[in-house]
Amino acid sequence: MKFKNISVIGLGYIGLPTAVLFASKNIKVTGLDVDDDKIDLINKGESPFEEPHLDHLIKTTVSNGMLKAYNSPKPAQAFIIAVPTPFLEDLTPDLSYVKQAVNTIAKVLKRGDLIILESTSPVGTTALVSKWLQVIRQDLKFPGENQENCDVNIAYCPERVLPGNIIKELQENDRVIGGLTPSCSDQAAILYREIIDGKIHITNAKAAELTKLAENSYRDVNIAFANELNMICEKLEINTSEVRKLANLHPRVDILNPGIGVGGHCIPVDPWFIVHSAPDESKIIQIARKINRNRTDIVYKKILKHIKAAKRKESIACLGIGYKANIGDTRESPAVEIIKKLDEDQLGELLIIDPHVKTLPKVLKNRKHLTLTSDLGQALDNSDVILKLVGHREFENIESLKFPDKLILNFC
Numbered sequence: 001m002k003f004k005n006i007s008v009i010g011l012g013y014i015g016l017p018t019a020v021l022f023a024s025k026n027i028k029v030t031g032l033d034v035d036d037d038k039i040d041l042i043n044k045g046e047s048p049f050e051e052p053h054l055d056h057l058i059k060t061t062v063s064n065g066m067l068k069a070y071n072s073p074k075p076a077q078a079f080i081i082a083v084p085t086p087f088l089e090d091l092t093p094d095l096s097y098v099k100q101a102v103n104t105i106a107k108v109l110k111r112g113d114l115i116i117l118e119s120t121s122p123v124g125t126t127a128l129v130s131k132w133l134q135v136i137r138q139d140l141k142f143p144g145e146n147q148e149n150c151d152v153n154i155a156y157c158p159e160r161v162l163p164g165n166i167i168k169e170l171q172e173n174d175r176v177i178g179g180l181t182p183s184c185s186d187q188a189a190i191l192y193r194e195i196i197d198g199k200i201h202i203t204n205a206k207a208a209e210l211t212k213l214a215e216n217s218y219r220d221v222n223i224a225f226a227n228e229l230n231m232i233c234e235k236l237e238i239n240t241s242e243v244r245k246l247a248n249l250h251p252r253v254d255i256l257n258p259g260i261g262v263g264g265h266c267i268p269v270d271p272w273f274i275v276h277s278a279p280d281e282s283k284i285i286q287i288a289r290k291i292n293r294n295r296t297d298i299v300y301k302k303i304l305k306h307i308k309a310a311k312r313k314e315s316i317a318c319l320g321i322g323y324k325a326n327i328g329d330t331r332e333s334p335a336v337e338i339i340k341k342l343d344e345d346q347l348g349e350l351l352i353i354d355p356h357v358k359t360l361p362k363v364l365k366n367r368k369h370l371t372l373t374s375d376l377g378q379a380l381d382n383s384d385v386i387l388k389l390v391g392h393r394e395f396e397n398i399e400s401l402k403f404p405d406k407l408i409l410n411f412c
């Protein structure tokens with residue numbers, strides 16, 4: 001079947017680039033979101049967040065009528081769900097956004113439609129989507145185990161793009177598709193072939209769900225190892241960078257850099273979904289998560305020690321608040337956590353510089369001694385301490401500049 005129109009539910013970092021790519025292939029896309037400000041911006045042809053090439057694609061697809069955003073569901077041949085999947089305070093998965101999206105789609109669903117879940121989800125969520133729909137829409141037959149010939153096809157299709165390079169990776173990365181039945185997978189593959197140049201790998205829904213979680217848990221475990229090695233080196237008074245460099249000369253060793261913690265919407269979240277499903281079998285994943293969660297606290301204590309020892313604390317230039325280099329996403333950002341603690345401990349005037357972030361995240365807003373500035377030179381001139389928290393390209397070589405009377409702390 002050729003898809004002529006689709007709907008994307010959740011126009012965030014994943015849903016919006018996906019929507020514009022389909023729209024750029026002459027597939028009419030209706031975007032659905034609950035955020036009216038975001039809908040207005042998109043319909044004006046503007047991007048609600050920074051991502052290379054996205055602005056141009058939104059402008060083009062909105063102006064030629066292939067993309068339009070709404071706050072209510074519209075009928076379509078396929079529905080792609082890309083809403084948040086956070087975890088609750090007790091570390092269990094929060095599927096309420098997915099459920100709300102499913103309830104919305106149910107209102108306009110018809111025989112022959114395809115539903116794709118792109119939100120990173122615990123194992124079994126795609127099957128759950130089918131069960132929820134079967135309860136709401138008893139007039140349609142939804143896929144279950146060994147149940148072919150259904151009225152609606154449902155598949156899981158996880159996303160593995162790198163923020164800052166999303167448009168390119170969406171098209172070029174290999175993609176895993178796991179249908180609830182083989183024909184669900186076939187339909188999903190036909191749809192994604194429209195935008196993907198990479199290979200499509202077909203499996204079942206549960207394997208596809210775990211594949212995505214395993215990818216991010218693998219990253220988390222490797223980062224935890226790098227952070228742990230850093231602590232071991234410091235205790236034994238050995239240079240971490242040198243050990244890392246020498247160990248990586250081994251042809252099958254690739255130790256990562258230690259960091260200030262793990263941020264974003266994926267790596268600090270997704271491992272908990274595995275832990276929730278298999279708590280007794282996921283010991284390494286749990287320990288890695290704890291190491292990386294504690295990391296920001298450990299780094300903060302180091303910063304505090306240096307600043308107190310230097311007795312300079314009138315003003316601190318904090319370079320970077322994104323959760324990683326060269327992007328403006330501040331979700332779960334360790335840099336934000338560190339700046340918040342500096343402010344709470346009243347360490348001085350805080351000048352925040354991040355060329356990728358236009359407004360401060362909520363948690364840093366309305367604080368008397370904290371200012372977001374775009375003037376890097378002035379912030380460096382006016383501060384006693386320069387604290388490099390994120391390795392944005394704009395901050396390259398800062399430590400090689402001559403600031404004889406300033407304390408420079410580089411945590412990148």
Ligand SMILES: NC(=O)c1ccc[n+]([C@@H]2O[C@H](COP(=O)([O-])OP(=O)(O)OC[C@H]3O[C@@H](n4cnc5c(N)ncnc54)[C@H](O)[C@@H]3O)[C@@H](O)[C@H]2O)c1
Pocket residue numbers: 009010011012013014015032033034035038082083084085097100101104118119120121159160161162163265266
């Ligand atoms: N950001 C990434 O790099 C990345 C990478 C891979 C996978 N993912 C996964 O993709 C999913 C989406 O992540 P994101 O980063 O795009 O999140 P996001 O917060 O940027 O976007 C989610 C959007 O969904 C909207 N929304 C919430 N509830 C809704 C509802 N009921 N109906 C319609 N819209 C609704 C929100 O307003 C928001 O615009 C998550 O499961 C995430 O884990 C994200």
